[in-house]
Amino acid sequence: MSRLFRIAIDGPAASGKSTTAKLLAKKLGFGYIDSGAMYRAVTLKCLEQGVQVTNDAKVKQTANSAQIRFPSLGKVELDGQDVSDAIRTSRIVQNISPIASNPGVRATLANQQRALARANDPAWRGFLFKQSTQVRGVVMDGRDIGTVILPDAELKVFIVADARVRAQRRFDELASKNALGEGETVDAIAKDLAARDEADRTRAVSPLKKAEDAVELDTSDKTIDEQVAAIEQMVYDRL
Ligand code: CDP
Secondary structure, eight states: OEEEEEEEEEOSTTSSHHHHHHHHHHHHTOEEEEHHHHHHHHHHHHHHHTOOTTOHHHHHHHHHHOOEEOOSTTOOEETTEEOTTGGGSHHHHHHHHHHHTOHHHHHHHHHHHHHHHHOOOTTOOOEEETTTEEEEEEEEEESSIIIIIOTTOSEEEEEEOOHHHHHHHHHHHHHHTTOOOTTOOHHHHHHHHHHHHHHHHHOSSSOOOOOTTOEEEEOTTOOHHHHHHHHHHHHHHHO
């Protein structure tokens, strides 16, 4: 027997979704799709091509022409180039909100995200449950995965964490990659996160919202391993 199991992980900025989703996918042998990376890649392409992020028509065109791929766990390719690090800078997130609220961009990326979740890539070997059922599937993280992209996902998790904890985590992450902007502080990051969350929550199309049937997981006092283990347990409980 074989079963398909899709996990939707949503939540505010820097709540630990991506790290958790990636480790969870690795543990379960599932695919991992980072939907935020796709919005980041479109933003990078606009900045590189000098497209005004508020020019909706041009931005939509740019999104339509962007070839975004996930060649391996955690790697992102834009038009054949590895952009895994280039999409993680503060400059990207400072320009991303108008792009993420552009309905044309969302429609294009939503189609791609649903197609990726159906792809059932052979690399997603899954795991054997109770020695009889092969469970294969995908973990996708973002803002609207449980509400709009995969409304019938087998498991939906909404990750939250204190604003201060999130800002500190993002600061540490950027510092460890030497990607902190000049004079960038935890306070400045906290402000950026709050502005982005507000934009994500209040936009007209696919706002950040907990799906009614999502499980809320507060990670403020949890380690990454504890977060991953908690969701892993939810998967087993649902099988
Ligand atoms: O890692 P972090 O939480 O900072 O960001 P991300 O998950 O990479 O997402 C970056 C931005 O892309 C978010 O602030 C949203 O504006 C947008 N996004 C979205 O609108 N919908 C998604 N499904 C994923 C990301």
